[in-house]
Amino acid sequence: MNIRTKNWLATGAALGAIGLIALGIGWSSLEVADASRQRRQTTEILQHYTELRLVSFDYLQNRSERARAQWYAVSGHIDALIAANHFLEPEHATIVAALRARRAAAPRIFAELTAARGQDFASAASRQRFEAQLVSRLLIDQQDSLADAFALTGLANRRIERAQARVVLVMIAGLGSLALILAALSWLIHRHMLVPIIRLQEVARDVAAGNLNRHLGLPGDDEIAALSRDFDTMTQSLRESFARLESNNRDLTALNQELEAFAYSVSHDLRAPLRSLEGFSLALLEDHADQLDDDGRDALARIRAAGQRMGGLIDDLLRLSRVTSVELDIASVDLSALAREVAAEIDRDGAAHAVQWVVEPGLRVMADRSLMRIALQNLMYNAWKFTHGVARPLVRVGMSLHEGRAAFHVADNGAGFDMAYAGRLFGAFQRLHGEQLFPGTGIGLAIVRRIIHRHGGEVWAQASPGAGATFSFQLEGVNP
Amino acid sequence: MCSEPAPGCAGGHMHSRALALWVWSLVAALLVVLGAAVYWLTPRADGVDASRLERVRIALPTVPHAALLHIAVEQGYFAQQGLDVSIVPVTHGRAAMEQLRQAKVDIAAMADVVLLLSVLRAEPLAVAASVLNVGNDNAVVARRDRGIAAPRDLAGKRIGVSFGTSGEYFLWAFLVRHRVAPESVTLVDLAPNQIAQALAQGGVDAVATWSPLSADAQAALGPQALLFGEADAYRMDFLLVGARAYLQAHPLVAQKLLRALLQAEQYLLAQPQAALEQIARRLNVEVRALQPGWASFNFRVELRQSLLVTLEDQARWAMARGYVPDGPVPNLLPNLYLDALLAVQPSRVSVVH
Numbered sequence: 140m141n142i143r144t145k146n147w148l149a150t151g152a153a154l155g156a157i158g159l160i161a162l163g164i165g166w167s168s169l170e171v172a173d174a175s176r177q178r179r180q181t182t183e184i185l186q187h188y189t190e191l192r193l194v195s196f197d198y199l200q201n202r203s204e205r206a207r208a209q210w211y212a213v214s215g216h217i218d219a220l221i222a223a224n225h226f227l228e229p230e231h232a233t234i235v236a237a238l239r240a241r242r243a244a245a246p247r248i249f250a251e252l253t254a255a256r257g258q259d260f261a262s263a264a265s266r267q268r269f270e271a272q273l274v275s276r277l278l279i280d281q282q283d284s285l286a287d288a289f290a291l292t293g294l295a296n297r298r299i300e301r302a303q304a305r306v307v308l309v310m311i312a313g314l315g316s317l318a319l320i321l322a323a324l325s326w327l328i329h330r331h332m333l334v335p336i337i338r339l340q341e342v343a344r345d346v347a348a349g350n351l352n353r354h355l356g357l358p359g360d361d362e363i364a365a366l367s368r369d370f371d372t373m374t375q376s377l378r379e380s381f382a383r384l385e386s387n388n389r390d391l392t393a394l395n396q397e398l399e400a401f402a403y404s405v406s407h408d409l410r411a412p413l414r415s416l417e418g419f420s421l422a423l424l425e426d427h428a429d430q431l432d433d434d435g436r437d438a439l440a441r442i443r444a445a446g447q448r449m450g451g452l453i454d455d456l457l458r459l460s461r462v463t464s465v466e467l468d469i470a471s472v473d474l475s476a477l478a479r480e481v482a483a484e485i486d487r488d489g490a491a492h493a494v495q496w497v498v499e500p501g502l503r504v505m506a507d508r509s510l511m512r513i514a515l516q517n518l519m520y521n522a523w524k525f526t527h528g529v530a531r532p533l534v535r536v537g538m539s540l541h542e543g544r545a546a547f548h549v550a551d552n553g554a555g556f557d558m559a560y561a562g563r564l565f566g567a568f569q570r571l572h573g574e575q576l577f578p579g580t581g582i583g584l585a586i587v588r589r590i591i592h593r594h595g596g597e598v599w600a601q602a603s604p605g606a607g608a609t610f611s612f613q614l615e616g617v618n619p
Numbered sequence: 620m621c622s623e624p625a626p627g628c629a630g631g632h633m634h635s636r637a638l639a640l641w642v643w644s645l646v647a648a649l650l651v652v653l654g655a656a657v658y659w660l661t662p663r664a665d666g667v668d669a670s671r672l673e674r675v676r677i678a679l680p681t682v683p684h685a686a687l688l689h690i691a692v693e694q695g696y697f698a699q700q701g702l703d704v705s706i707v708p709v710t711h712g713r714a715a716m717e718q719l720r721q722a723k724v725d726i727a728a729m730a731d732v733v734l735l736l737s738v739l740r741a742e743p744l745a746v747a748a749s750v751l752n753v754g755n756d757n758a759v760v761a762r763r764d765r766g767i768a769a770p771r772d773l774a775g776k777r778i779g780v781s782f783g784t785s786g787e788y789f790l791w792a793f794l795v796r797h798r799v800a801p802e803s804v805t806l807v808d809l810a811p812n813q814i815a816q817a818l819a820q821g822g823v824d825a826v827a828t829w830s831p832l833s834a835d836a837q838a839a840l841g842p843q844a845l846l847f848g849e850a851d852a853y854r855m856d857f858l859l860v861g862a863r864a865y866l867q868a869h870p871l872v873a874q875k876l877l878r879a880l881l882q883a884e885q886y887l888l889a890q891p892q893a894a895l896e897q898i899a900r901r902l903n904v905e906v907r908a909l910q911p912g913w914a915s916f917n918f919r920v921e922l923r924q925s926l927l928v929t930l931e932d933q934a935r936w937a938m939a940r941g942y943v944p945d946g947p948v949p950n951l952l953p954n955l956y957l958d959a960l961l962a963v964q965p966s967r968v969s970v971v972h
Contacts, residue, residue, distance in 0.1 A: 280925075285969070
C-alpha cells in the first residue's frame with residue numbers, strides 16, 4: 140500500500156471518528172433537548188395539579204362558584220398538557236396513560252359531586268357516603284396524578300443524566316479512538332516515512348561525501364521505496380560515470396604527460412641543432428666575413444635571425460608547457476600591486492615607448508601569484524605593444540561587473556582588432572597583425588587562457604580596429 | 620539536541636525510541652482511562668454470591684394481580700438478586716394472609732383490603748410495596764332473570780362475595796357509587812372458586828368479584844348474565860406484605876425482593892406479550908381469559924400517598940361492616956415499610972414521611 144493510500148485511510152479514519160463523535164454528541168443533544176421539553180411539560184403539569192388540589196379543597200370547603208370555575212379552568216390546562224404526546228418510552232407512556240385515564244374520570248366525578256347538593260338521597264347517610272366516596276376518589280386521583288407527574292419529571296431527569304453521561308462516554312471513546320488513530324499514524328509515519336528518510340539522508344550524505352558504493356535498497360511498494368530504487372539507480376549511474384571519468388582522466392593525464400615530455404624533448408632536441416646553427420653561422424660571420432659578399436652576409440644574417448626567432452618560439456613553447464604543469468599555489472593576491480610591478484618592468488625594458496598606466500587600486504583575487512603575474516605580463520605587454528603609434532597611449536587595469544560577478548580587465552587604446560577573428564585570438568601562435576608591425580610569437584594569449592582556465596575562470600576580449608582592445612577575465616569564486 | 624542520526628550522534632535512535640515509548644505509554648494510559656470510564660458509566664447488576672443466597676418464603680396467589688412476582692420467579696430475578704425464594708401458591712390474597720399469619724411464609728402478596736382488615740385486628744404487618752394499581756378490575760355479575768337491569772336493581776338482592784376481600788369492598792363502593800344503600804342487600808360469603816357456580820345455580824342473584832373470576836361467572840351463567848363494572852368506585856392496590864418485625868430485621872432481603880420486582884416490571888414493559896403468556900402458563904389459564912382485564916392493570920412497584928387514603932376509606936368501611944369496632948381511623952403510616960423502596964428507588968415513594 141502506498142503512502143498516499145495510507146494517508147487517505149488515516150485521514151478517513153480520523154474524520155470518521157470525529158464524525159461519530161459529532162453524531163453521538165448531536166444525538167445526545169437531541170435527547171437532552173427532548174427530555175428537557177418533557178421536564179418542562181411535567182413541571183407545568185405538576186404546577187397545575189398543585190393548583191387543582193388547591194381549588195379542589197377550596198371548593199370542598201366553600202362550595203363556591205368561583206372555585207368550581209377555577210377547577211374547570213385548571214383542568215383544561217392539564218388536559219391540554221397531557222394531550223401533547225412527548226412520552227414515547229414504554230415506562231413514560233404507561234404513566235401518561237394512567238394520567239389520562241384519571242383525567243377522563245375527574246370531570247365526571249367532580250360534576251357528580253357538584254350536582255349531588257341539589258339531589259335527593261334515600262338517607263343522609265347515603266348522601267354522606269356518596270359524597271365522601273367522590274371526594275376521596277378526587278383526592279386519590281389527584282395524589283396519584285401528582286406522584287405520576289413527579290415520576291415523569293424523574294424519568295425526564297434520568298434521561299438527561301443518561302444523555303449527558305453518554306456525551307462524556309462518546310467524548311472519551313472518541314478521544315481514545317482519535318488517540319489510537321494518531322498513534323497508529325505516528326507509528327506509520329515513523330516506520331514507513333521517517334526511518335526510510337533518515338536512512339536516505341544518511342546514505343545521501345555518504346554519497347555526497349564521495350562514497351558512491353552506498354546502496355539504499357529500501358523494501359516495499361510505496362513512494363519512498365520507489366524513491367529508494369531511483370536513488371540506487373542514480374548512484375549506480377554516478378558510479379559508472381565516475382568510472383568512465385576516472386578512466387578518461389587517467390588517459391588524459393597520461394596524454395598530458397606524454398605531450399609535456401614530447402614538448403620538452405622537442406624543445407631540447409631542437410635547441411642542439413639550433414645552437415649549432417647559431418654557433419656556426421656566428422663563426423662564419425666572424426671568421427669568414429671577408430670571404431662573403433654583401434648578399435652572402437645578408438643571407439647569413441637572415442639565417443641567424445631565423446634561428447634566434449626559432450629559439451624564441453621554443454622558449455614560448457616551454458613556457459606554455461610549464462604553465463600547464465606547474466602546481467597551483469592559491470593565495471590572496473594583490474592584483475593592483477602586481478599590475479604596477481609589471482608596468483614598471485615594461486617601462487624599464489621598453490623605455491622608447493612610454494604609455495600611461497592607470498591601475499585601479501585595491502584589486503584582490505585568490506589565485507596563484509606567479510601564474511597571475513605571467514598572465515598580467517602577457518596582457519599588459521600586449522597592450523603596451525599594440526599602442527605603438529598611438530599619440531597618447533593609455534593602458535588601464537581595473538575591475539567591472541560582468542553578469543553579476545567581478546571581472547578584471549586590461550584595456551588599451553591601441554590598434555584593436557576585428558572581432559570577426561576573435562575566435563582565433565587565444566590559440567597558440569595565432570596572430571592578427573603582421574610581425575613587422577607588432578613583433579611576437581603569438582603564444583602570449585594562449586598562455587593567458589591556459590592560466591585562467593587552470594583557475595577555473597574564463598577570458599574574453601572586446602575590440603574594434605583602431606579603437607583599442609579590452610581583455611577581461613573572471614576567476615572562479617571571485618566576487619566583488 | 621541531536622536531530623540527525625549520525626555516527627557520532629547516537630541520540631537520534633534513542634530519541635525516536637523514547638518518543639515511541641512515550642506515544643505507546645500515552646495510548647496505554649488513554650485505554651486505561653477509557654476502560655475505567657466505560658466501567659464507571661455502564662450500569663450493571665450487583666454481584667451475586669450463589670453460596671450466600673438468602674432464603675425467603677413467599678405466599679403467592681395464583682391471580683394475575685401478582686404478575687410481577689410470577690415474572691420474577693419465571694425469569695430468575697430473585698436468584699439474580701441473591702434470594703433463594705420458595706413459593707407457596709395460594710388461591711387468593713386472603714389465603715396468602717393466612718399463611719403469613721401462621722408464620723408459614725415470610726412475605727405474602729394480597730389486595731389492600733386483606734391487609735387492612737388484618738392491620739385493624741392489630742396484626743403487626745407492613746407493606747413493602749404495591750405491585751399493582753387497577754381501577755377497573757372488580758365487577759358485579761348479576762342475573763337478569765332476578766329482575767336486575769341496572770345497578771339500582773340490586774337493592775334487596777342476595778349477592779355473593781368473598782368476605783374480607785377486595786371483592787367485598789368493591790361491592791360496597793359500587794353500591795354507594797350507585798346510591799344503593801349497602802344495608803339493603805344480603806351478602807353471602809363464598810370462596811372464590813364457588814362464586815361462578817353459585818351464580819349459575821341461582822344460589823345468589825349476583826356476585827361481586829375480581830377478574831378473571833368475574834369473566835368466569837359471566838361465562839358460567841351465559842346470556843342471563845349482566846356485568847357491571849365501575850372504574851370510579853375503587854382503585855385496588857395489590858401489595859407485598861410482611862411482618863413488620865421481619866422486614867425491619869431483614870432490610871437487605873426486602874431490598875433484593877424489590878429489585879427483582881423492578882426487573883420484572885422492566886421486563887413486562889419491554890416484553891408485554893411474552894410476560895402475558897408466562898402469567899397464563901403459571902396460572903394455568905388461557906391467554907385470552909386474562910386479556911380483558913390485563914390492559915387496565917398498572918404494574919408498578921411503588922408506595923403512594925393515595926394508598927393511605929384508600930386504606931383509611933377501607934377502615935371506615937370495615938367499621939361500618941362490623942369487622943372491627945367503630946372508632947377513629949387508626950394511623951396506618953407505620954404499616955408502610957418505606958425504607959426498602961427508599962433505598963432501592965426513592966423516586967417510587969410518594970408517601971409523605
